Amino acid sequence: MDKYRHIFRAYDIRGIFGEDLTPIVAVKIGGALSKHFPGVYCVCSDLRSSSQALKMALSSGLLGSGQNVVDAGFGPIGMAIYATKHLGYHVAYVTASHLPPEWNGIKLFKPNGLPICEEDLEKLAETVEREEFWVKAGEEGKYVSRDVLSEYYDFLLKVPKKTSRKLKIVVDCGNGAASLVVPRLLRDLGHDVIGINCDVDPLFRVRGSEPTPETTSFMGKLIRDFNADLGVSFDGDGDRALFFDEKGNTVTPEQAALVMLKAAPPGDVVANVECSSVVERFVQDRGGKVVKVPVGRIHMIFQAMKSNIVLGVESSGHYIPYGGVNLDDGILAVLQLIEALGTLDAPLSSLLVPMPLLRKIKIEISDEVKFRVVDWLKNTYLSKYEKVSTIDGVRVDLEDGWFLVRASNTEPAIRVTIESNNTEGLDRIEKMVRKDIEQAMKSLGSSQAKK
Structure with a gap:
């Protein structure tokens, strides 16, 4: 099983179906869960083509190691979170989120909604290899089905306050799990829905499973043609949403978050270190504070669970x-x-805070060197600048912008994010950061980085 160790990532289990993530591996993962996290498991999945096979295999492993299984079937990841946070189950949700259809994975949750990750996943990987978890005949777990999707749907209906404003909304479900919930939900809440890509396609053959400004370029024209108030595109399992205003323009996650905050009571916000500075300025002006976390949804979740926040936002959506x-x-x-649009009673475009310019750069540097380069930059910047954060790579806030330098977790590269009010500022900061990286490479005795 050593060749499968790499599928146990920092925050979930992920691999290519039929190659490194197979039904056989899923059976053993189910057995390993019984050793470290015994309990009643709600098992469910998104709708990609391999999810059913992995879900059933995972269930077999849990049953064969003595754990009871509640099969919730198919649904968006919100259903899985509901099952753990509100119904008290351990949850194993089969999904690869926004990744291409040949990929799949498993997200794991403890009964309070806390994700299983990092050290716990490493323990699972070791136990899978030993395979010491099967029970004797008569000791197997019990299997039942439960319509958790309907319960989750009823929960969603009750969350919003009533608003008097009926909206026309273009909904792009990306042929994924959001198709099972969102169009009907918004209609039941009184809105006029124009649906596109709301039929399930396990292979995501229309636009792929990841909603980006490029893959959703059709949304602008649809929104304008239908004179809609809002547009939204989802990823494969419904955990990310990309918004569009009534003019068809893409809304950044930070802009959408600030609209939500305008209609919410003042309070603290959790945001990842890559989020725009406009979030911190807005929240501070209202007497709150922004708790910054490393890039990755898991960090935002952990912080939200131990803090009293009004909202969380990550730059990825x-x-x-x-x-x-x-x-x-x-x-x-x-x-x-x-x-929020109902409360504020104004077009979305009029509520958007102008965004500074953003630039993202990838610099190819070997895995052996990239973390050492970032550490060198941390030490340099801590002695050179006043506002420096090192919770994830190194971020430096300047008078006319900021920049973030991080070692990629998945590639031999360093990623640089730069924000400034104008192109000249972007160019100046980029030139400075590239020069500093080159200096770090020379000091460490390494060859030059590739552009």
């Missing part, structure tokens, strides 16, 4: 809406934005 009532549920993020 993850939100923790309604103060964390169902953690990072992309469908609830849509409901909170809709509710």
